[in-house]
Amino acid sequence: MQAELARVPEADVSLRMPEVGSKGEWAVGLAMLVQLSLNGLALGLLYALPAFGIALIYNATGLFNYSQGDLLTLGGYLMLTVFGVWHLPYPIAVLVVLGATLALGYAMGSIYFFPMLIQKFGPSVILIGTVALSVAIVNAVLLLWGPMAKSYENVFGNKAFQFGDMYIMPHVFWIFGIVAVLVILLQYLFTKTITGLAMRAVAQNYVAAQLMGIKVNQIIPLTIALSTVLAAISGILITPIQPLTPQLGGLLATKAFASVLIGGMGSMSGALVGGAIVGISETLIATLVTPTYKDVFTFLVVVSFLLFRPGGIFRRIEVEKV
Amino acid sequence: MRLGNFLRKNALAVIALVLVIFPLTSPPDYQFYIVERSLQNAILAIGLVILLGYTGPLSLGHAGLLATGAYTYGILATKAHWPLWLAFLAAPVVAGVIGLALGFPSLRLKGPFLMVVTIAFGEIVRIVALNEEELTGGPYGLQGIPRLINNDLGVYYLMVAATMLVAIATLRLHRSRIGLALLSIKEDPLVTGVMGVDVSNYKVMAFVLSAALAGLSGAFFAMLTRYLNPDSFTILDSATYLLMVVLGGMDSVVGAILASGVVTALPEILRFMERARLLVYAIILLLVIWGPSTGVYKKLEDRFGRKSVVAPGVKLVDRG
Numbered sequence: 001m002q003a004e005l006a007r008v009p010e011a012d013v014s015l016r017m018p019e020v021g022s023k024g025e026w027a028v029g030l031a032m033l034v035q036l037s038l039n040g041l042a043l044g045l046l047y048a049l050p051a052f053g054i055a056l057i058y059n060a061t062g063l064f065n066y067s068q069g070d071l072l073t074l075g076g077y078l079m080l081t082v083f084g085v086w087h088l089p090y091p092i093a094v095l096v097v098l099g100a101t102l103a104l105g106y107a108m109g110s111i112y113f114f115p116m117l118i119q120k121f122g123p124s125v126i127l128i129g130t131v132a133l134s135v136a137i138v139n140a141v142l143l144l145w146g147p148m149a150k151s152y153e154n155v156f157g158n159k160a161f162q163f164g165d166m167y168i169m170p171h172v173f174w175i176f177g178i179v180a181v182l183v184i185l186l187q188y189l190f191t192k193t194i195t196g197l198a199m200r201a202v203a204q205n206y207v208a209a210q211l212m213g214i215k216v217n218q219i220i221p222l223t224i225a226l227s228t229v230l231a232a233i234s235g236i237l238i239t240p241i242q243p244l245t246p247q248l249g250g251l252l253a254t255k256a257f258a259s260v261l262i263g264g265m266g267s268m269s270g271a272l273v274g275g276a277i278v279g280i281s282e283t284l285i286a287t288l289v290t291p292t293y294k295d296v297f298t299f300l301v302v303v304s305f306l307l308f309r310p311g312g313i314f315r316r317i318e319v320e321k322v
Numbered sequence: 323m324r325l326g327n328f329l330r331k332n333a334l335a336v337i338a339l340v341l342v343i344f345p346l347t348s349p350p351d352y353q354f355y356i357v358e359r360s361l362q363n364a365i366l367a368i369g370l371v372i373l374l375g376y377t378g379p380l381s382l383g384h385a386g387l388l389a390t391g392a393y394t395y396g397i398l399a400t401k402a403h404w405p406l407w408l409a410f411l412a413a414p415v416v417a418g419v420i421g422l423a424l425g426f427p428s429l430r431l432k433g434p435f436l437m438v439v440t441i442a443f444g445e446i447v448r449i450v451a452l453n454e455e456e457l458t459g460g461p462y463g464l465q466g467i468p469r470l471i472n473n474d475l476g477v478y479y480l481m482v483a484a485t486m487l488v489a490i491a492t493l494r495l496h497r498s499r500i501g502l503a504l505l506s507i508k509e510d511p512l513v514t515g516v517m518g519v520d521v522s523n524y525k526v527m528a529f530v531l532s533a534a535l536a537g538l539s540g541a542f543f544a545m546l547t548r549y550l551n552p553d554s555f556t557i558l559d560s561a562t563y564l565l566m567v568v569l570g571g572m573d574s575v576v577g578a579i580l581a582s583g584v585v586t587a588l589p590e591i592l593r594f595m596e597r598a599r600l601l602v603y604a605i606i607l608l609l610v611i612w613g614p615s616t617g618v619y620k621k622l623e624d625r626f627g628r629k630s631v632v633a634p635g636v637k638l639v640d641r642g
Binding site for chain 1: 374380382427430431433434435437438439441442443445446449450453557558561564565568597598600601603604605607608611612
C-alpha cells in the first residue's frame with residue numbers, strides 16, 4: 001500500500017519531462033492501451049471473417065460449421081506452400097489459395113452439407129460430422145506440414161511505425177484496409193448481384209426461394225464456398241500475428257463462434273463488432289490480467305450473452321409461431 | 323430367425339452373459355483393456371441417450387463432465403485421502419451438480435446455441451485442469467490413482483455390474499412417466515408444456531442424470547488409466563461419445579452399448595497406421611455419418627426425418 005502511494009508523486013514529476021522512457025506511467029500506459037487495442041482490433045477483424053462465414057452458413061442451412069476454424073488454418077498452410085515454398089508473387093499466391101479454397105468449399109457444400117440437408121438428417125448428426133471434418137483437416141495438416149509451428153516472410157514489412165510511444169506493425173493497417181475492402185465487396189455482392197440476392201433469399205426462406213426458381217442445390221454450396229474463402233483470407237492474414245500450428249483452428253473456431261454470438265447472426269456488422277470485442281478484450285486481458293485464463297473469460301462472456309441477450313448485440317427479433 | 327428374435331428380445335442379458343464370460347477366456351491384456359474402456363464409455367453413452375436420445379438437447383461438453391468425474395475421484399483419492407468408496411460416490415454427485423448448472427441454459431437456448439455453451443463448458447474444464455497444477459498436475463497429469471478394488475477382475479466386474487444396472491435403470495426410465503415426459507419434450511416442448519408437464523423441470527433432470535452418469539464413467543476412467551491428463555478430455559472426445567449414441571440409433575440403450583464397443587475399438591484397430599491413424603479414423607467417422615442410405619442409415623433417417631403427422635396435402639392448404 002505504501003509503495004503504491006510513493007509512486008504517484010514520482011509519476012507526476014516525470015510527466016513534465018517528455019523524454020522517452022521517463023514519461024509518466026499513465027501516459028505510457030495509455031499509449032500501451034491504444035497499441036494493444038489496435039493489435040486486438042486487427043486480430044478481432046480476423047475472427048470476424050470466419051465468424052461472418054459461420055453466420056452465412058447458419059442463415060442458409062440452420063447449421064453451425066465447426067470446421068470453420070480449421071478451414072482457416074488450411075488457408076494459411078496453403079499460402080505457406082504457395083507463397084513461402086513455391087515463391088509465387090504474393091497477389092498471385094493469394095488468388096491461387098482463394099481459388100483452391102473456393103473449390104474445396106463448393107465441393108464440401110455439394111457433397112456433404114446439401115445432400116444431408118435434403119435427406120433431412122438431424123442437425124445434431126450433421127454437426128457431429130463437421131467435428132469429424134475438423135479432426136480430419138487437423139490431421140491432414142499434421143501429416144502434410146508436420147507438427148511444428150510455421151511461419152513465412154511477412155510481406156507487409158517488419159518495421160513498426162512509431163506514433164509517440166506507440167509502435168504499430170504495418171500488417172495491422174493492412175488488415176484494417178483489406179477487411180474494409182472486403183466488407184464493401186460483400187455488401188455489393190449481397191445487395192447488387194443476382195447471386196447475392198439468391199443467397200439472401202435462401203437464407204430467409206428456403207422453400208419459398210426454391211419455388212421462385214432459385215437453384216438451391218447451387219446456392220447452398222456457393223454460400224459454404226464463400227464462407228470457406230472468408231476463413232481462408234483470415235488464415236492468409238493471420239500469419240504475421242500468429243505462427244501456424246495444426247491445432248490453431250480449434251481455438252480460432254471458438255473465437256469465431258464467440259464473435260458471431262456476441263455480435264449477432266443477422267449481419268456483417270454483427271460479426272465485425274463481435275470480432276472486435278473478442279479480439280480487443282482478449283488482448284487486453286492477456287496482457288493486463290492473466291494470459292492463462294483469457295479464453296475462459298471469452299467463453300464466460302459468450303455464455304452470458306447467450307443467456308441474457310440471445311441473438312447478440314445486433315439481434316434480429318424472431319417471433320416463433322405456433 | 324428365431325435366434326435373431328431371441329437375441330433381439332434378450333439383447334441386454336446376452337451382452338451381460340458375454341461380458342461375464344469374457345475374462346474366463348483369458349484374453350490378452352490389451353484386448354481386456356479395450357473392453358474395459360468400452361464399458362466405461364458405454365456408461366457415458368447411456369447418459370447421452372437420456373439427454374440426446376430421449377430429451378433432445380445436443381451436448382458437446384460431456385468430455386468436460388467426464389473430466390469432472392475423473393478428477394473428482396482422482397483428487398479426492400490421491401490428495402484428500404478420502405475413503406475410496408466415498409470418492410467413488412462423490413464423482414457422479416459432483417458431475418451431477420455441474421449438470422444441474424449446465425441444465426439451466428438449456429431452458430432458454432436451442433440446438434446449435436446450446437451446443438456452443440456446452441463446448442464452452444468443456445473447454446473451460448480442460449483449461450482449468452491444464453492450469454491448476456497443484457490440484458490436477460496440469461500438463462504433467464495426475465498420477466498413481468488408487469482403484470476401488472485393487473485387482474483387475476474386481477474393477478472389471480464392478481464395471482459390468484454398473485453398466486448393466488445403468489442400462490436397466492435407463493430402460494425402466496424410458497417406460498416410466500418421466501421417460502414419457504422426456505420423449506414428449508423431444509417431440510414438441512410447447513405442446514408438452516400445454517399438456518401440463520413441467521418442461522423445465524424434466525429438461526434439467528435429464529441434464530443432471532446424464533451428467534451424473536458421465537461422472538460415474540469418469541470415476542471408472544480414473545481407475546482404468548490410473549493417470550489423468552487434460553488431453554483425454556477434448557472436444558473430439560465429446561464428439562466421439564455423441565457418435566456412439568448416433569450409431570446406436572439415438573434412443574437405444576443396447577445400441578449405445580454396442581456402438582461404444584465399436585467406436586472404442588476402431589482407433590485401436592487402426593493403430594498400425596501410425597501417424598495417419600487419426601486422419602483415417604476421422605474420415606471413417608465422416609463416411610459413417612455421411613454415407614449412403616444402407617439399412618442402418620435408413621433407420622437413422624426414419625428416426626431423424628421430420629415425421630409429418632398431417633398429410634402433405636393438408637399441410638399445403640394450411641400454409642395457404
